[in-house]
Amino acid sequence: MPNEDTAGPLPFVVVPGMLCDASLWRDVSFPEGHGVHHVPLRRADIGALADDVLAAVPGPFMLVGLSLGAIVGFEALRRAPGRIAGLCLMSTNAGAPRPEQYAAWRAMDELIAAGRFGEVVEQTLPDMFPDRCPTPEAAHRYRAMAHAVGADAARAQLAAQATRTDAAGTLRTARCPTVVLAGARDTLCPPGFHRAIADAVPGAGLTLLPGAGHLLPWQQPEAVTAALRDLVAATTGTTPEFATPATP
Template identity: 50%
Template structure:
């Protein structure tokens, strides 16, 4: 049996570079998915279309949120689910208002300001000019049109804890101890509802832990992937 593919799903304002320091350490074939649809259901369909048959999903932030919808729609396709730096709850009124404001400002030509002033400060545990430049470059590659679609998709989120509880496949839940956007308690809630979950909290890491703690993130994900029999056995 050949190894199942691992589908890597980026977060909002992220592209495949968010996994660049992790990807080389992963066993088996790896496929990068995009999430550009203006609703969570459409994003889930983009992920499902990335490969045929069963796969392991690893999603970061909005990528994991879209992954929760995959779990709701097609649980039989998932051989494993790694949820990183994310939130399984429905949006709050405050979040909906903030996203609507970001959308208005972006529509009015303030994309760079929104990213630098509103998004960037939530990405890392502290100031790091190198990581800041890398994130800003990635966000500019994603661009304002996709950002607005992703903001619209965020507003279509539903509480996903029931979808998590319904999964029979193994889950890995990974959090940064210093994530101000999706703190560790969000991840404890996800892991507590899953039937077969491992929770790892990476010390000193913030939201974009694949940038901030790439060695630790790669080791945790690779070890978990190797524990999954479809990935660790060949015949």
């Protein structure tokens, strides 16, 4: 979808995963001049979070989402398909929650309510990394980000997870350029989830990243940067310039 409705380059609206914030993207180079708008996940309903995404900018935009952020993106696409000019989806799952996921989210919420948020961070930590084996440095970085997000936002995110629905029907109606990224060693959202997404979206491209786990912007920032370049080219017909990564 070319940028016909705005005078300047299309902006990016960027949505992180659960227990992640804008620092997730600090190693990624976003194309210069497009504007980057980060949407935090602080509400307890996927629909409300999708409304936050749609309110981030006026007019059309390119949506970049990881994990829960991409799930929010599916709902934004359902609500306002004409607003979303391009999609970059990574480390995610378009299926409805499974019974064991509902049970796990309830258990995590109970721990947080009991003042044991740190235990939830430790439970989630291995799934963020290739083969569930983070380096000490990577584990430290994840703990710092998760604790910066905090217990209140984590409880809202757990509640939002439980309001998810199967997004396959919505994805089949998408008509915007779409790139899908998957970590070959992601145990939380394995490659098969992403093949299903790419198969559902007409014309979508799937890139499987060897050696990567769930947090692709940390583990493969160059590949994420390349995907953003490809998305800009597909939506505008231009080759973008890139900015130096900035620390949020």
